[in-house]
Amino acid sequence: MRSPAELIVVTHGAARPIGPIALRDNAAGRSHLAASLPGGARLSPIFGPADRLPGRLRGTDQEAVAAQYLNYFAVLGIADDLESVAEELRAHDAVAGAYVKPPAEPPIAPLSTAVRSAAAAPPVTPSFQARQGYLDTAPNGIDARWAWTRPGGRGTGVRVIDIEGAWRFTHEDLSQNQGGVIGGEPSAEEGWRNHGTAVAGEISGDINTFGITGIAPEATIRAVSVFGPGSATAIRTAADALSAGDIILIELHRPGPRRNYQGRADQLGYIAIEWWPDDLAAIRYATARGVIVVEAAGNGGEDLDAALYDARPSGFPDSWRNPFRGDADDSGAVLVGAGAPPPGTHGNDHGPARSRLAFSNYGSRVDTQGWGREVTTTGYGDLQGGGDEDYWYTDEFSGTSSASPIVVGAVACYLGITATSFGMHEPAQVRELLRATGSPQTDAVGRPATTQRIGNLPDIRAMVGE
Known part of the structure; x- marks a missing residue:
């Protein structure tokens, strides 16, 4: 009971640090990077679009706050050899990070003893x-x-x-x-x-x-x-x-x-x-x-x-x-x-x-x-x-x-x-x-x-x- 693994790319940011993760817009780098992906794969921005993102944020310097999010991308359209693709992406000049997230699972406690009752539900469910x-x-x-x-x-x-x-x-x-x-x-x-x-x-x-x-x-x-x-x-x-x-x-x-x-x-x-x-x-x-x-x-x-x-x-x-x-x-x-x-x-x-x-x-x-x-x-x-x-x-x-x-x-x-x-x-x-x-x-x-x-x-x- 797991979601698929995910390949994530973070492109470079250098203008100025904004919080713990520093990012800037690098459209040219992203375009070149997308062209280097395996066939059928595409970069999907996690945040954005860039012209609308600031309006969704609070505060007086919305443009600056928005900049810290714009270099995060999910790589969609591929399901195999994600680690190999991530390694190749990390060698790209535009890439600050590329990693594969393990599948996510629901945090239900292991070894539950719950066994479904085969008995039909009564005409009216009692109060529990x-x-x-x-x-x-x-x-x-x-x-x-x-x-x-x-x-x-x-x-x-x-x-x-x-x-x-x-x-x-x-x-x-x-x-x-x-x-x-x-x-x-x-x-x-x-x-x-x-x-x-x-x-x-x-x-x-x-x-x-x-x-x-x-x-x-x-x-x-x-x-x-x-x-x-x-x-x-x-x-x-x-x-x-x-x-x-x-x-x-x-x-x-x-x-x-x-x-x-x-x-x-x-x-x-x-x-x-x-x-x-x-x-x-x-x-x-x-x-x-x-x-x-x-x-x-x-x-x-x-x-x-x-x-x-x-x-x-x-x-x-x-x-x-x-x-x-x-x-x-x-x-x-x-x-x-x-x-x-x-x-x-x-x-x-x-x-x-x-x-x-x-x-x-x-x-x-x-x-x-x-x-x-x-x-x-x-x-x-x-x-x-x-x-x-x-x-x-x-x-x-x-x-x-x-x-x-x-x-x-x-x-x-x-x-x-x-x-x-x-x-x-x-x-x-x-x-x-x-x-x-x-x-x-x-x-x-x-x-x-x-x-x-x-x-x-x-x-x-x-x-x-x-």
Whole structure:
């Protein structure tokens, strides 16, 4: 269940540095470079067009800000020997970097025991809301039920775009407040479809008497698939469809440099996608537009503070710096780790509530956590199955996959409540609020919170200040 590998080219920039990645327009160089590509291949700009890009950015020096994005290109039209093509491209005078991104995967926890029920769905789906413990009061949940009692507290007016592979927006519990797929080509794989459906249910499942209820059921949810355009273009497409104060969710991770190969059942070594230069630029572009980006930290069991991530791969441009170090090299996204639900949830025990689950990446850059096991939502069919996917529900959605939508839902409720009053709505402000409030991470055996940070579990009431 993987997206295709992607070949990315960054052309040279030299005029003046603008942030960590310095770029300038080099139309002649790009034209010559395109002519040197293999037959059938073409350069597709990730950002642009150049004459319209400045108008999509905020600030007084929009032309200068736009310049940092215009030298990123995806190479489309070829699927084989990407590493060989990248090596050839790196020898070109116009190229500052050329690299192949490993296929992206959904960050669902490995070794899930979910087995679809073969029993037909009943004539009317029962209510599963009591099984959604993440909706409960702090410290075990995020206090969503309290948020629903406040004006705007169901995420009213907030727009969310989920970036991954596929969805089933025909599901019986996703008939309200969703705008479908607005970009990319959804995968036909059932795994991607179940995953996207589960994510959408967590955030924006309908208000009704059956099934589940989303954390922010009045938020509007749409989707962009990474199939076709690739992940950075998908992020840029989502950012252009949103306004300041809206939310992008990135439900992807990739194998990183420690074990740089894909397809591992245990996902060891997988990391957040912001580590790759074009995805980093796309996330910065979104946050520069005022869009809040929530990103799965990944399920690789990795310490993102490790020196390994400072080493620049040979295909990355010289200007790249490790975004996991934060500060000037920061992506601006909210990075989400996976914590344990309360022991006894659905009869299982994954360790102390809010302790780091062993698969979750961790480090000083990780901002906040959500439940990484035992999440009840739409999709998969282990809780309610049968022959029609539109009636499937699960008790076992997991990973930084299940954790990240919990954070999105909490943020959407907060934004809805504070929309007409004082509130911190800039991406950096929201991220800092998540770090400063919430129910603290706890220790697990061999996984101390002091050295393996995944952050606090959001508490909407504390975010609002009540």
